[in-house]
Amino acid sequence: MSKLPLLGLPPYASTQERVWRLFFYIFCGLVLLFLISPILIVIPISFNDSKFLSFPRDVWSLRWYEDFFFNDRWTTAVKNSVIIAFFSTILSTTLGTIAALGLSRPNIPFRAAIMAVLISPMIVPVVITAAALYFFYANPLMLPGESNIILNNTYVGVILAHTLLATPFVVITVTATLTGFDQSMIRAGASLGAPPTLVFRKVILPLISPGVISGALFAFVTSWDEVVVVLFVGGTEQRTLPRQMFSGIREMISPTITAAATVLITIAVLMLVTVELLRRRSERLRGLR
Numbered sequence: 001m002s003k004l005p006l007l008g009l010p011p012y013a014s015t016q017e018r019v020w021r022l023f024f025y026i027f028c029g030l031v032l033l034f035l036i037s038p039i040l041i042v043i044p045i046s047f048n049d050s051k052f053l054s055f056p057r058d059v060w061s062l063r064w065y066e067d068f069f070f071n072d073r074w075t076t077a078v079k080n081s082v083i084i085a086f087f088s089t090i091l092s093t094t095l096g097t098i099a100a101l102g103l104s105r106p107n108i109p110f111r112a113a114i115m116a117v118l119i120s121p122m123i124v125p126v127v128i129t130a131a132a133l134y135f136f137y138a139n140p141l142m143l144p145g146e147s148n149i150i151l152n153n154t155y156v157g158v159i160l161a162h163t164l165l166a167t168p169f170v171v172i173t174v175t176a177t178l179t180g181f182d183q184s185m186i187r188a189g190a191s192l193g194a195p196p197t198l199v200f201r202k203v204i205l206p207l208i209s210p211g212v213i214s215g216a217l218f219a220f221v222t223s224w225d226e227v228v229v230v231l232f233v234g235g236t237e238q239r240t241l242p243r244q245m246f247s248g249i250r251e252m253i254s255p256t257i258t259a260a261a262t263v264l265i266t267i268a269v270l271m272l273v274t275v276e277l278l279r280r281r282s283e284r285l286r287g288l289r
Contacts, residue, residue: 042262049063064256081241085223088219104175121164129229134152152233169215174212185207186199186204
């Protein structure tokens with residue numbers, strides 16, 4: 001046991017401490033394997049040539065990836081998901097960052113109540129939110145000088161709905177970043193004659209950028225994976241990738257779903273790696289400054 005330097009224990013650790021640490025690592029590894037095994041099992045199934053969902057045996061094929069990348073239904077669904085997720089991420093990141101900056105002020109009244117309202121879309125079941133949005137969108141919006149606007153079955157309606165669901169994640173991540181933020185830096189910038197916009201761009205934003213990027217990632221993933229809201233407020237033209245996968249399961253179980261799932265897993269991993277690299281780069285830059 002004394003020759004196990006990888007356990008993260010000092011050389012003078014007792015045998016019992018090393019055994020418990022080894023047991024802890026093994027237990028954590030088993031829990032991680034339990035969590036990711038249902039995800040990893042999709043990857044080999046996606047390379048199957050059979051029309052049924054089964055492990056590949058003798059024949060490995062890219063047949064279902066070809067159907068995913070060259071079928072108009074799937075490519076349109078991917079395009080819709082990218083468009084909706086992109087604009088909802090921009091809106092939710094902007095609104096969530098502004099809300100977090102406001103809540104970080106020391107003298108803001110009813111802070112707990114406002115925070116509870118902002119994160120309520122995370123607590124309320126998605127199906128209730130989707131049903132409420134459906135009935136809300138069904139009523140036409142009366143705009144001066146314009147005709148009545150109904151948001152059901154429109155891209156704007158789906159984007160606003162996804163923004164509603166994604167904003168709480170941005171609020172939480174940016175608020176956590178602002179927990180240790182020194183408010184005196186804002187006053188210092190103002191005392192030097194910098195306007196609020198310049199203080200935000202040069203002082204606040206570089207320091208909270210890891211939280212903003214993390215919130216944007218959560219917002220993008222929330223919009224990218226959402227299917228319940230799209231079923232309620234989206235139309236045939238707003239068919240996103242999760243809705244296409246859901247329809248494929250209901251109408252006919254197509255192995256193309258496994259190829260789509262593998263692509264989604266790859267995108268999620270790449271996004272997480274990118275965010276981690278950006279976070280480390282931000283920490284290095286702040287250390288240099």
